[in-house]
Amino acid sequence: MIHNSHFQHRVRLFHVLMVFVFLGLLPKAAFAIPAFGRKYGKPCQTCHVAIPKLNDFGERVRVNGYQLPGTIEETAPWSIQAVHFSGMLHEMFVDRTIKSGMAAVPPTGLPANGQYDVNSFRDMGGHIWMGGVLGKHLSFFSSFGIEQELEVEGGRFKSPTSVHWEQAFFAYNNVLSSGSGLLNFRFGRFELELPFSSLRRLSSALAPYEVYNIRPVQGAVSLSAPKVGMSIYGVHSFGLSRIRYDLSVVNGTNAHFDTNLNKDLYARLAWSQYFAGPLKKVTVGGLGYFGTQNLRDLPGNPFPNEAMIEYWQEPEILGETFNVHTTPENVNFNRLGVDASIDLVLFGYHLNFFGQYLVGHDDDIDMTDKRMPYFAGGGGGDEGGGDHLHKAMTSASEGIEWLTRPFDYTGGFVGVDLVLIPTKLYLSPRLDWVNVTNQWADKVNGAYLRQNISYVVEGDTLSGSDIMPRNMTGGETDITRWVVQLHYHPIQPVVFMLEYGRQDNLFGYPEPPERMYNPSWAAGMGRVVSVDSSWLMFMVMFAF
Amino acid sequence: MKHFIGIVLLFTVLSLVAAQDLDLKRGRKVYLDSCSPCHGITGKGDGIVAANLYVKPRDFTLGQYKIKSTIDGDLPLHEDLYTTLSKGMGQRNSMLAWAHLRGDDREAVLAYIKSLYPRFATDEPPQVISYPAVVPPMTAKTIRQGKTWYEGIECGKCHGLSGHGDGPSTAALRDEQGHKITPPDLNKPWLFIGGSTRMDLFRTIKTGIAGSAMPSLDGIITDDQIWELVDYLAHEFVQPGEQAPR
Structure with missing residues (x-):
């Protein structure tokens, strides 16, 4: 019975890992905004290195409220005759191999040899953007996406259509009428002024800037996700030097309204020096994100809802009332990073080297009582779990002992964007890496938690170490990925992208089915799992 | 009095220099x-x-x-x-x-x-090209005559007989720095860098485009002949002032 329980447990874990794998494929594509090209009557490369990455001039335009640097358009808001909008359609073909190093059994209908192959058209969909100048100091931007995604649920494929509003903000630009974007305010839902924009990166959705994406628990803050709030940002030049700053106050998670009374703070400062000659520009910068979040209330994470709490507190089942977290508990976290970027022109070829290093720390991501009951196994994924789902419990005689588990990671990426044929062909290799500590399978304060505990399974008292299947995690701590893309612009509105990538290990956070509470997941933290992946991807994008 | 005038002049000169520096x-x-x-x-x-x-x-x-x-x-x-x-x-x-x-x-x-x-x-002040006091009217005769100039001067070698910028010499065109360039499609006046009114076309043909493959025809054909060429272009290819389709 125990064997079957573990078997089902592993099947379920693999299910959710597959879900993660596919969630990782969610398109987060951004693109050039042809509306601006139409407004100014200029080709894309005026503002873009390769679509969608902005060049130095495009960044100056963006920070100046979508107006040319040094200018302030004086159009009155009530005289605006047209709101510029544009769109983009895209489709991706992926040939991907995923190899699982876990001692796990794949879901029904999938290969049992630990290798999982994806060979399909996917991520078909589109975006609609609106943006531009609304008046002398007003600008706005909005991005709306409709995409069909692939998911695996219960071992079966699904392809739901997702509609999401990525960004929607307006800005009050050039408060000091400098025309150079010295002081601007922004309100709404926007991407933080990260050193390297996730929405405008050259790599596909298969290869995001991983270090920006790491989240210790599902639903927690991801740096790259657009956030609701406001920011003060701008740029100031001193001759050949420029200082760029951003100070944002945001809700952290904003999948819904934030779950705590505190706001998160993001700050960025970067200094750029321009040069004559082959070396064009050097930028160094730093960022800091300081936040608070209530893990229990984050959407999708496995902390108990009211139904669970009621279930656990049934005296006839557990014999006493267990103390679980029923009140909001805020924990602090921070992200600190440094970055650099160098622009060179060698033999007529433009190269942009860039790199990011980031350190992340969460004070506590494991807001559970060590005595908290948990399910030792389960099957089927249905509520209640069927015959194989059991309610287990720790020794009830001990006092409350809250588990405190900090979470730390370091990581970054280095890459180069190379213009092979101006306006036509671009090459972009990049290496991402992340090192995670204090994840679920790791020791906390020098000891494995939940070891040597007694628990009850269907009336049998069992003793032993933690039944959590640590071996399924593989005990990995490192994620590495390298990826290389070729971008080809045969004509202005069309982009072909060919990408090859390899990734060692994934970062996952299996999600239990609704109403299932399982401490092996309730730790809720992400873990590096021994699932390797490689892919060849072809994508076509058409902007209009 | 002389000292006073001298001081005023010196102050004026210094002010002008300072203003120029400030402007720069x-x-x-x-x-x-x-x-x-x-x-x-x-x-x-x-x-x-x-x-x-x-x-x-x-x-x-x-x-x-x-x-x-x-x-x-x-x-x-x-x-x-x-x-x-x-x-x-x-x-x-x-x-x-x-x-x-x-x-x-x-x-x-x-x-x-x-x-x-x-x-x-x-340098001495530059010498402005001569413009006609009155823009000559476009007639069937000037258009026909302009076609002979388009063919005789071999405009089509670069711009193509149909004006699409696909003449036989296009592939070899380079600017003064050796970068590949292509002539604009004459049917798309929004691509013209010097404007697309008849006066703009006259000026561009007469002065050429420095640093590019577009030569100055000043002295090669007369002003009247340039106007005939402009009439042919405006009749055959160019809709003066036309904007790109939106």
Whole structure:
């Protein structure tokens, strides 16, 4: 019975890992905004290195409220005759191999040899953007996406259509009428002024800037996700030097309204020096994100809802009332990073080297009582779990002992964007890496938690170490990925992208089915799992 | 009294020099903020984004300007530069229309750009090309005559017989820096860097486009013959002033 329980447990874990794998494929594509090209009557490369990455001039335009640097358009808001909008359609073909190093059994209908192959058209969909100048100091931007995604649920494929509003903000630009974007305010839902924009990166959705994406628990803050709030940002030049700053106050998670009374703070400062000659520009910068979040209330994470709490507190089942977290508990976290970027022109070829290093720390991501009951196994994924789902419990005689588990990671990426044929062909290799500590399978304060505990399974008292299947995690701590893309612009509105990538290990956070509470997941933290992946991807994008 | 007049003159001269320096300083700031990403910090056309532009930016230190209303070999008028700065240079070229730049900033940045090429300070005033007092009317005869010039001067070698910029010499065209260039499609006047009115066409044909493969026809054919060529172009290919479809 125990064997079957573990078997089902592993099947379920693999299910959710597959879900993660596919969630990782969610398109987060951004693109050039042809509306601006139409407004100014200029080709894309005026503002873009390769679509969608902005060049130095495009960044100056963006920070100046979508107006040319040094200018302030004086159009009155009530005289605006047209709101510029544009769109983009895209489709991706992926040939991907995923190899699982876990001692796990794949879901029904999938290969049992630990290798999982994806060979399909996917991520078909589109975006609609609106943006531009609304008046002398007003600008706005909005991005709306409709995409069909692939998911695996219960071992079966699904392809739901997702509609999401990525960004929607307006800005009050050039408060000091400098025309150079010295002081601007922004309100709404926007991407933080990260050193390297996730929405405008050259790599596909298969290869995001991983270090920006790491989240210790599902639903927690991801740096790259657009956030609701406001920011003060701008740029100031001193001759050949420029200082760029951003100070944002945001809700952290904003999948819904934030779950705590505190706001998160993001700050960025970067200094750029321009040069004559082959070396064009050097930028160094730093960022800091300081936040608070209530893990229990984050959407999708496995902390108990009211139904669970009621279930656990049934005296006839557990014999006493267990103390679980029923009140909001805020924990602090921070992200600190440094970055650099160098622009060179060698033999007529433009190269942009860039790199990011980031350190992340969460004070506590494991807001559970060590005595908290948990399910030792389960099957089927249905509520209640069927015959194989059991309610287990720790020794009830001990006092409350809250588990405190900090979470730390370091990581970054280095890459180069190379213009092979101006306006036509671009090459972009990049290496991402992340090192995670204090994840679920790791020791906390020098000891494995939940070891040597007694628990009850269907009336049998069992003793032993933690039944959590640590071996399924593989005990990995490192994620590495390298990826290389070729971008080809045969004509202005069309982009072909060919990408090859390899990734060692994934970062996952299996999600239990609704109403299932399982401490092996309730730790809720992400873990590096021994699932390797490689892919060849072809994508076509058409902007209009 | 002489001392007083001398002091006033000296003060006036110093004020003018100081004002000019101030103008140049302001012009340099505008230049670095708005122009240097393409034209480069020193004006050599080697800005940080230049390598990825289809049409390479001007090297201001060489004094070659594409759009001007002066005779071959002379520098452009200040008004030529101001117009180019304000209107931009067509939709294939990345030179934007800086009409929203404040007027005094445009003047300041032009003063700075001219300071990058010493001949602006030393040359005699440039000689403006001759324009007819009255624009001659377009007739069937001038159009027919213009076609003979289009064929006789071999415009089609670059621009193609159908005006689509697909002539036999197109593949070999290079600008003065060796970068590949292509002639504009004459059927798409929004690509013309010097404007597409009949007067613009007259000026461009007469002065040529410095630094490109477009020669000046001044002295090769007469002004009247240039007008006939303009009439043919306007009748056959160009809808003067036409904007790109939106």
